[in-house]
Amino acid sequence: MLASSAAVVPAKEAEAADLHAGYYYPAPQTHxxxxxxxxxxxxxxETSRAAFVIGLAAQQLQQNHAPGYHLFAKGERLEKMIIVATGDGRYDTLYRMRALLASLTSMARATPLFTQSAEPYELNxxxxxxxxxxxxxxxxxGRAIAHQIKIR
Structure with missing residues (x-):
């Protein structure tokens, strides 16, 4: 099994110049x-990151309902992913945000890169x-709450 780790740190410890805060989302409260x-x-x-975001958006559009969130690839090299809820009451707690990320795992597993992995079902x-x-x-x-994850 693949091992990974995560740690939630207070916003002040993890703050850096975030050019997208205040435009796409409020300043993150948690990191x-x-x-x-x-x-x-x-x-x-860059092109693979852009294609991934476009692919996930296309999967959303194939569903018979309005998407619950929008995905963006931003940054100088499209190295920052932004996910913003499209309506009130969605992804308004850290637990709902993590549930969204878990559901995105299933969508990502349908992409070619995931299937090329030696252990695709061990990855999130x-x-x-x-x-x-x-x-x-x-x-x-998309209103008052943002959670930011640095990937190492």
């Missing part, structure tokens, strides 16, 4: 560092983000 047990894939690049969404070269994932209710 987490996720240490993945997988390396960044050799072929991970944040591991997959690491494989693609994402260094940060921010989840927000």
């Amino acid at each position: 987490e560092v996720y240490v993945a047990s997988v390396p960044v894939a050799d072929d991970a690049e 969404f944040l591991d997959f983000c690491k494989l693609l070269g994402f260094t940060q994932v921010t989840v927000s209710d």
Whole structure:
């Protein structure tokens, strides 16, 4: 089994210049560092990160209802993923945000990169983000709450 770790740290300890806070989401109240047990894939690049976000968005559009969140790849090299709820009452607790990330694991497993992994069912969404070269994932209710995960 692959091992990974995470730690939630107070916002002041993890704060850095976040150019997207205040535009896509409020300043994060909580931060987490996720240490993945997988390396960044050799072929991970901006285009693969963009394609991943586009692919997840396309999966949402195939459903017969409005999406509960929007995904964005931002940053100089598209290394930051942003996930923002589309309506009130969604992803408004840390537990709901983590549940969203768990559900995104299932969606990510349907992508070609996940199936190329030696142990695809041992990986979670944040591991997959690491494989693609994402260094940060921010989840927000789009109103007052944001949680930011640094991926190492």
